[in-house]
Amino acid sequence: MSVRTFQRGVFLPHYKEFSESEPISTISLPPEVIIPLQQHIGAPNQALVAAGDKVKAGQKIGESGAFVSAPVHASVDGTVTAVEPRPTFTGASVECVVIAVDREQQEPQWPEQDHAALTKEEIKAAIKEAGIVGMGGAAFPTHVKLSPPSPIDTIVINACECEPFLTCDHRMMLERTSDLVEGAKLIARVVEAENIVFGVEINKPDAIEALEKRIAGENNISVVRLEVKYPQGSEKQLIKAALDREVPPGKLPLEVGVVVQNVATAVAVYEACRFNKPLIERVLTYTGDAAAKPGNLRVRLGTPISHVLKERGGIKGAPPAEDGEIPMPPHLVGKVIMGGPMTGWAQSHLNSPIVKGTSGILLFTPSMVAKTAHTDCVRCGKCVDHCPMFLYPNYIGLYAEKGSFDRAAEWGAMDCFECGICVYVCPANRPIVQFVRQTKREIAAARAAKAK
């Protein structure tokens, strides 16, 4: 049985054992949800509600007229208390709808319909209405991705979950195998793709087995076994491994006839088409060596991470929460991350709400916290050896540090997708991803200035 992969990349410790065997469980509703109006890449939404309004779970509360955009919905029954900027996971403040959650929640009604009877246009409309975005973290509106200008022959479902610690996609594959396959079929129907390929890393043999059992007898659907290597779940690397096609620099997968969707997104598409259910909750992995009770949790969007911590017993070894205070002793917890350990965002507080793209909450003990001090590049070549885009991270860092952003771009900064491998392997601990972001900002600013 062949196991496929891409060139370069790096083997990371898995750290999946904390949560991989925890079935998905549901987190209770918090007293307040904070729903950022913009949770996607694209045009910002306008609020459709104001302070004082009553809202129902699933009600649309933010929308934009633009095509490249995704609406947001109330995730609970409650009363809007404010529409105001609140800090989100990136640290930036974003306009948010704040909802005080009603004690009494009506069981939301999602009328079932025959999703197999929907036309291509109806599916796409349902996806857009449901506000679905890429749930692996990129948060690009899914209906836009499913409107390619050129023909698509294959849908690749990204079931790698290649970042350490994260296990929520794995659990979805086991517990919602059928919904996942149906979602993938709906996605394939929209773009009239003939083939569906599930790319799964071989450290999830039970998921591979479940999927293969489910697709037995179906033509044009297959499971490809992939090596456990980071970043196997990055679109370009995944397409290379699963189909042996290379997406040229600066181009999208549709260039080679492929659309990639991740597991959570496919399940959301199924729910949107089957039940007309908007994206108001998601499954994420709550884990880390400082987490008292790791698990895979279904959480309503807008839930502050503090609520999740409280419900899961807070920090390992620390006393339980009292009067809404979660003890965060500095000797037991050193870092809180939203997202995966390689691409996620460190948090300075626990108030950030969970959004559509939040795949994980990680709690690290101080010993897990990476040192930030760095020295000059010693030209060891490890970053060059491992960069999955075949760039020169050493030169990007060198020139960006000196302020020569054009030179940094020459050595590949604009093609970097910030996977973090170069920083991981660097013995001098060079913050190359930071330099890349800086270069991208500077180059964009220079281009904008020129265009004027």
Added chain:
Amino acid sequence: MPEQEMQLTISTSPHLRSPETVSSAMRDVLIALLPVTLISIYMYRWYAVFLIAVSMVSAALFELLFRKIMKKQATLHDCSALVTGLLLALCLRPGTPWWTVVLGAFFAVGIAKELMGGLGWNRFNPALFGLAAVTLLAPLYVGTTSTFAAPLRQFFGSLDVITQATPLALLKQGLYDQLSLSGLLIASPGGALGETSALALIIGGAYLLYKKQIRWQIPASMIATVLVIATFWGNPLENIAAGVPLYHVLAGGLLLGAFFMATDWVTSPITAKGELVFGIAIGILVMLFRKALGPTEGVAFSILIMNAFVPLIDRLTKRPKFGEIPAKKAAVAPARPAVSKGN
């Protein structure tokens, strides 16, 4: 949520790091040099200990001193000065006067490394730069041993082996019959500290390869190039019968250069392909030095010369980005994918 006392680290992704650091890599190099160091001490006794101690201590002191003068943080913990000091000592012959060693360390650490901006900015291999500097400035005091060992004799006792003709000199004079292959391989006196045992160097090199601190490209291409040229320079059959190619590999610091000097991170090309080019070029230069020029230290100068060409090699061997190569395959409308069920 009330404000609470938290000390959370805020830093950009990624949040994981490999355990690898510059210090751990340098420590690996020191470990890899241990076998040859021990054999040289076994061969040269106190002469070797003295040389190594003077070299390492002065390398460390010069690093401290230069960084102090330039008001930079001390970096002794990265162990790179110790590596340079040890490598310099291994390039010298027992009985080299102490002040020559100190001068070498001064040029190696002070000039070649710290004045260039510190570890990472040096263009030339520091140890070899130090060796070259003293070879050029004080030629009489490098490479000859009998006279200058004299003052030490009253402390360390006399040692015949240090006055023997070096294997390299015999090699140059074509006196192959006076060379012993097994001696060269396992342990034999004559020459610099680092030339006493090819086997010890190979063990050290293998350790570095195993620890992934160096790639195979430089040592392999350097050694292969020397083997080929040594075979075909003159009558190949006679050369092979006399074992000439092997002598060229085992003698004269070639292995020390191939595993420990040319592979220096800072002063070698950044890609594996560049390293192949680099290794082959060094191999050619080494043979030119040995065959055509006088009794200078060919390996050291060959590596230093190629150090200067590293930026050029990097630029010439620049690889295409992901997706840039198979333009043909990707550009045309994709053929039906080769999707087979449950493969």
